[in-house]
Amino acid sequence: VMSKNKSSESVKVVVRCRPLNRKEESNGPAGSIVQMDLRLGQVILRNPRAPVSEPQKTFTFDAVYDANSKQGDLYDESVRPLIDSVLAGFNGTIFAYGQTGTGKTYTMQGAWMDPQKRGVIPNAFDHIFTHISRSQSDKQYLVRASYLEIYLEEVLDLLDPNHGNARPLELRESPESGVYVRDLTSCVCKSIKEIEEVMNVGNQARAVAATDMNEHSSRSHALFLITVECSQPGPDGRKHIRVGRLNLVDLAGSERQAKTGVQGERLKEAAKINLSLSALGNVISALADGRSGHVPYRDSKLTRLLQDSLGGNAKTVMVATLGPAPQHYDETLTTLRYANRAKNIQNQPRVNEDPKDALLREFQMEIARLRAQLHHRKWRTKQKKEQVDGEGWERDGDEETEGEEEDEEDEEEGVEKEAEEYVKQEQRLEREKQDIREDQFMLADEKQRLLGEKERMMGVLRKEQEATEQLTAKYKAMESKLLVGGKNIIDHTNEQQKMLEGKRHEIAEQTRSEREIQQQMLVRDEETVELRETFTSLQQEVEAKTKKLKKLYAKLQCIKAEIQDVNDEHVRSRQELEQTQNELTRELKFKYLIIENFIPPEEKNKIMNRLTFDPEEDQWKFQPLVPSIFTMFLKTKCCISGYE
């Protein structure tokens, strides 16, 4: 049950909470501060420092997963539909967001060896390749993977063999395909094993680059990009290509992204002072951030790379991870707020059909070209053979008529046959050479000439054979990169598995829609209470009104609590102010005492006359005995800053 006719859909946000760990359990009886209502998709957060009477904060999401949730549940319900869309040619993105140590990596990667504990990424790999092997045989696929990380605003290729000293990559844009990373390594993967290998290589590169892994990973974003191209004959008979892109994003720890101060909303980074003068540019950019000016380097690399996923052409799932321990209350609240805001981002996903930059098309054309070359070569050798041989070979004719369709399968045989022929020809030439040598009637130099010629012919023959072999190898290499659907439909079990998956899918879909309906019901409930104005009986009215009253009362309590919060804050600041005032008064009295007792009245008057209040700097100042150039300078400066 997808939402109505919309071309846009919002970012799906799911929240997952990890269990308390042993250390946290032993820390105290307080227990978890996070409560989850799986059916409603709600997270209820308790402030451990607040009195029990304070209402708890409730957030609603597309789905929530508590400490008992399984990796498979999350995948089937929240990720599977997204991967399906990627296979259908949409762009998809999965973000993991949360404080370091809340299980981002567990959710994304999990334990690879244990099928129950495999995370989103291995499950997605499995999903993609299983889908390909079960699809119809007229579909051709090309799967590519790239792996990069963004560390300190530099894009690094994790698949580059000399990752250690490689230069950071640059972001570029092309009119046809948008933002891309220039010179990013991209590996064609033919199986789960291969793509896992790619991931491992990248993970190792990441680990090597960072001596302190935890520190590093909490500061760097990792992006694993999978491109699935699929070609299929359309109703018009031409082959159409759909390209789905999947971004798997492990964001840096949320505590690094938005350090929150006491007030919760303000970014701490903003208050921090940059020490080095080289950061002057940041300060100036912050000042110049207006619409009518140009500010160099404003966007972050991550934002530019993922601009399609947040408010663009993509389906996006965000997995926010939480820690349930009381000491993480602030971080957890921030994560929830952030996730809550992400729900409102609207995307306009569209199928990428026949894009100009599809590699599959290029591959197909290259294969066709190689095949044509091979054919041409074969045909030429035959011609030559005829020349040399004088009499044609019987089989030639039908081989040519066999045509191109059969070639595809017969290619290998053909090549072997050809090799045989080469050997035969070579033998024949050898024989002829022998003949010439043995021919005693010929003149010596004539003999030499003929032998030379034969020698040359053999050389040519050998060269040609080599070229053909190379071509064949290239052709085979190219073709093996393409995956063809339907190769594995041999057994019955596949069908059953497919059905099973379908059912699982259905169940997941139903759970989701149930939750959606529940959420809607909750909203409706509120509305109906207000709307129902005609009551059949007085009793009903009372009932309804009581219900409404209760609801409103709860709301009132919420607001009261908020007011109380604000009041407390004010009281606190007032007390602080009072204290300061007292201190100041005391000091003032003290000073007066000194003045009265130690300073002769005439001196005092002199000083008083020289004192002036400088409103600019908010302090009293001595007027110099002679007006100095310094103060004049100050005045002119005031004029300038006031000029506008």
Place this chain on the structure above:
Amino acid sequence: MASASSDEWRAVCDKFTNAQNLTVVESRNDPENDPFRSKYKARELLREIYCTLKSFEAGEGEEESGAESSEQRPTEPPVDGQREDGYGQGFSGDSPAGLRAAKLGAVEYYLGVNHVDTEELSAGQEHLMNCMKLLERCSVSSENVSLFIHVRNQLGILSAGWDETETAQGFLETAESIYQRYLKEDGSPPTDMTEYFTTEENMLTHQERTKRFELAYTHTMYYLAQVYKNLGETERAATYCHSTLQRQLQLNQFSPMEWALNAATLSQYYITKGLYMEGRHCLSAATVISDLAGEVPSEAAAQESETESERREQLRQKRAEIARCWIKYCLNVLQDSKKLLEDSIGELDTDRQEELKMARRREEEEEEKGRKSALLFGSEDTFDSIASLEEKVHCLLPLDFTEARAVFLVGQNYVTQAKEYFQMDGYVTDHIEILQDHSALFRALAFYEEDLERRCKMHKRRVDMLEPICSDLNAQYYLMIRRQMMFELAEIYNEMMDLKLTLANRQSDTESLDNHTINKFNHLCSASAKYFQMFLDSLCSPEGKIPEHLEEEVLRPALVARFRVARLYSRLISPSPSAQLENLDKSLEHYKYVVQYCEAHPEAAAAVETELELSTEMVGLLPLKMNLNILSSKCI
């Protein structure tokens, strides 16, 4: 140190040199798992120095146990900003007691910085405050002024890190006033703190002393800029950024490209505030200083070596960025003056023009005055080139075509420069932004052009630069940009159509237009309608459905586009009455859409008040007109 034997003193000096070396040099090579090893070692040495100094003091204290020992000051922490800075109190900085306090204070300062570096902030603050207390007893002199400023810089940073922005402001502002006062009252090159612990033969030169002192103050200004920014006082923050840049230049402590880019960015702040003289000054300085970075390596050189290729890339990119800042300058100047000069229907208001020209003379004088008092960039050798670059473009708002054209040409020149680097292939968004600015430059210039024929040609230039690109872009990835461009193209064609009509009406006395003009008019009219329609289509779902609900950011553009399309259809001239009727029918349909949408979404009405009013009227009137047309065609 008079009382200490020179051997003892030499040992102290060696320890200090060692500690400095550990802090600055060795610490870079510390292993990851023991990141502060050298710093801890340095801390130990500093502590030893502190003890030695104390023991010297005890020895001396017997001789002159006066003020110090009896001093039982209240130990409340000194807080800056409320108190008169360290002038005119305690013993003078160059007295033996003052020197002792300064040396002890310096050790406290280094200990404080050391603790801050090793992330022990509270301990660091305590040491720094101790330093403040020691200095409090002294008056400022050339021996200790450097320490006075350094310690306040450090405390300022520390407070800012704890969100105590006002406290930070207090420390830093006091540092500033101490600096200014010192320069005024003394001004001799002050002792650097490292010199407290060096033997005679290693004293710094006057030049080096000044350099270090000025650098400390540059940092004060830079920190103040950030503090003001965090306090939301952007104007002051900008002034301090400006001063920081100026000092970097004066003291020759900058990397040309980085400096130039910062100055260019600062110009954008001034421009948005309408301070064109300051903006121009920043930009001119940026251009001149960026030239100091040297020639761009040739393509051939770039292919040979990787460093050269990187340098080439960097230089080209940053110079292009500066050019883009210049474009914005020219554009804003033109647009601002246009706003000033246009009347209610967007045409040049000649009365206003005269008035402003009269006022101009006064302004020019003021400019001269302003220039003299403004904070100017430049070292001896760059000063003149900056000034001569400034002369190439006015910073006063242009008041007629000639003046506007001069600004336009400068802007266009920078457009060419910027496009050389930001090419379509690789920098789509940037390239298009530059084109859009170029188009906006033309648009602003057209406002001043009195000759309608030439004005029309300017608009044609805009079409020529935007049209081919709009069709080349991937509709998915560049949805927003394409929408902007479609809307702009539609408006340009509309504008051209109006101009052609005015021209034709002027030329012929009769009401009727000749065939050629009609064709031209219709062509422009349908081109405009076509682009509005393309814009509207881009809002539809993939299946081609019109959205029921328009997103907020496209609400007004979408309804305005509808309204304009309606208007365009009703203006198309066609010879056959049936075609005319068909156009009117289409027109009515679009007007109806606007009205119906606003009925269904009452919140939309506020966004398109005038358009809605007119549409409602037209929905009432058009059917009447259509009936009339039918009637008249029947009569014929």
